[in-house]
Amino acid sequence: MISLRSILRPSRIVDAHCDIPCGIYDPEQARIEAESCLRIIEKHDASDDEHFRARCIAIKEERAELVKHHLDVLWHDYFKPEHLEKYPDLHDTFWKATKQASKVKQSLDAGAAKELLSMIDTVDEMWKATGGLEKTRVSGRPS
Amino acid sequence: MSTGRSALLFLVLVSLALWGARRRIDVVEVRGQSMAPTLQPGDRLIVVRAPGRVADVVLAFDPRDPARELIKRVTAVDDWGVTLRGDNSSASTDARMFGELPPSSVQWRAVARYWPPGRIGPIVGDWGVSLTHQPVERTAR
Secondary structure, eight states: OOOOHHHHSSSSEEEOOOOOOOOOOOHHHHHHHHHHHHHHHHHHHHHOOOOHHHHHHHHHHHHHHHHEEEHHIIIIIIIIIIHHHHHHHHHHHHHHHHHHHHHHHHOOOOOHHHHHHHHHHHHHHHHHTTTHHSSSSTTOOOO | OOOHHHHHHHHHHHHHHHTTTTTTTEEEEEEETTTTTTTTTEEEEEEOOOOOOOEEEEEEEEEEEEEEEEEOOOOOOOOEEEEEEEGGGGGGSHHHHHHOOOOGGEEEEEEEEESSSSGOOEOOSSSHHTTTTTOOOOOOO
């Protein structure tokens, strides 16, 4: 007679494996790149040097691309369905913020860069409110 | 899910398990976090012998270490093979690391969880998110 217990005993362990579960996230990473964009736009506007201005544009576009990358990582890796329940506008917030980062990449509008910073701050609030500071930084965010 | 429905499902699954006698059906325990939130460590699952289709949660031997049997989700099946990804993308070693697997390496499909009692039910999850991943980049072979 096969017992219920023996039927329910797992025959083996299967591995939902990860070599390196890093799990470190922080919107600060996106913010630093966005701050770079703003400062570069200011430096660009203050300069008469054609070559310097060209470099500013190239570097700003690179940094804006990094903003998009860091926001994307937060969006699909850090935030989970239960966070969406708490923040129904989560997808919209990220969509708008990454679009804003594209705008900063395309333009030399300091206002657009400031707007991007405030959008990243909104993401930061959601990250903190979902325990990101305690859970996804080593000993919290260094002050 | 109500207790009545859970109990009924449980009985159905037990009958299936008896019927299958572990040749076509088996039970396994999950270890690791890479399939969260769909699967948690310690979850016990009913698996059936069947090929993996897109969106299925399947078992496959780790091509880098055949002693380890992986549980992952199929995100693509094409001429190149089967692409496996963990639902918890940031904490998963999967096709991004080891590439597609031959279809023959996927022989078991997870169909239901019977433990813990609070989460008895079919295997579903937020796989809609996972399926938006593109198949891994291809290199010529």
